[in-house]
Amino acid sequence: MKTNNSILFSIHNIYKDLTSSERKVADYILKNPLDVTDITIEILSEYCKTSISTVSRFTKKLNLENFYQLKLLIAKEFINPSKINSSNIENLDFNNLQTYSDIATINANILFKSIEEFDEERFEKVISSLSQKKNIYLFAMGTSGTLAVEAWNKFTRLGVKCFFTLDFHSQLLQASILDENDVAIIFSHSGINKDILNLVDTIKKTGAHTIGITNFSKTPFETSVDICLSFFNSYNIQNELTGLVSRVPLLLVIEAIYKTLGTKFYNEKLKDSYKEIFNKRSI
Incomplete structure (x- = not known):
């Protein structure tokens, strides 16, 4: 995404352009933002009584690559709200060999x-x-x-x-x-x-x-x-x-x-x- 606005604010901005099925996804996320970080795209679609493809289209309308990227943005906003920088998420290279090392380091820090x-x-x-x-x-x-x-x-x-x-x-x-x-x-x-x-x-x-x-x-x-x-x-x-x-x-x-x-x-x-x-x- 090319803006520093919060992801929830972005959802509000595009809400009027969403289909009725996509609005079900938006409504659930706006009401239960932190819960979304702990569920899969399949479970979210079940909660919203819609399809996985609808959730995928919803994330695309937010200019995100996938549902995982949406979860990262929500987590960053709620867990460390003073350091939101959505451009960092957009620029992540998910194929980078450094990924394994980064994940291991984060988990070690969390354990300590x-x-x-x-x-x-x-x-x-x-x-x-x-x-x-x-x-x-x-x-x-x-x-x-x-x-x-x-x-x-x-x-x-x-x-x-x-x-x-x-x-x-x-x-x-x-x-x-x-x-x-x-x-x-x-x-x-x-x-x-x-x-x-x-x-x-x-x-x-x-x-x-x-x-x-x-x-x-x-x-x-x-x-x-x-x-x-x-x-x-x-x-x-x-x-x-x-x-x-x-x-x-x-x-x-x-x-x-x-x-x-x-x-x-x-x-x-x-x-x-x-x-x-x-x-x-x-x-």
């Missing part, structure tokens, strides 16, 4: 920042809750679903009764039937997604304990759950938390929970059981 913000007291409360409850239920939507899948794999290996379904409508049904013997872990990248906040309200009515895992502090999500592990103040962080980098701190905390719970749950019986399964599957 997450160590500084780590709340040991909250982490201990999370471990205590998970150790005392009978069942663990995982909830997430969009790309955060990959975090829940990773957590399910880790916790199940410990012999913990852990449940997760990728379909969000099924998650809503599951959320309504929990009880005080259950603990719910809810993942949210932004901490402001309305659907996730409604889901938390549903869970809390059942008496189940709620644990939130998110990137950003001081959000409605953080205050809605019983315990929340968060890492960054969205107005201070200097790098765009999109793509892989948005999930790195959350994957790290899943691994930390897994290692800590392992000292409580893992035993020789489980070890022998997994060894037997592995031997049956191996040639």
Whole structure:
């Protein structure tokens, strides 16, 4: 883009020239800008009840190359609003061999920042809750679903009764039937997604304990759950938390929970059981 105006301002400028389907995309982005940074083009098209090609045409009308570029601009605007420079995004060379090094450096910086913000007291409360409850239920939507899948794999290996379904409508049904013997872990990248906040309200009515895992502090999500592990103040962080980098701190905390719970749950019986399964599957 050839202007220093915000991307949301640009959307407003072209709104009158959009088709009815493209306006659905514009309306969703204007109402949920930060959520867009954490979803795929396929998911956005589903939310807007339109097609992937419509979203692509919408990004072209903003003079952007693709949906990924749009997500970068939105992330830059919300996470580091004082340093918006859309010309930098336009000039990115996505085929440059330097890309790998840049991504690795950003992820390393994010990890070191997450160590500084780590709340040991909250982490201990999370471990205590998970150790005392009978069942663990995982909830997430969009790309955060990959975090829940990773957590399910880790916790199940410990012999913990852990449940997760990728379909969000099924998650809503599951959320309504929990009880005080259950603990719910809810993942949210932004901490402001309305659907996730409604889901938390549903869970809390059942008496189940709620644990939130998110990137950003001081959000409605953080205050809605019983315990929340968060890492960054969205107005201070200097790098765009999109793509892989948005999930790195959350994957790290899943691994930390897994290692800590392992000292409580893992035993020789489980070890022998997994060894037997592995031997049956191996040639």
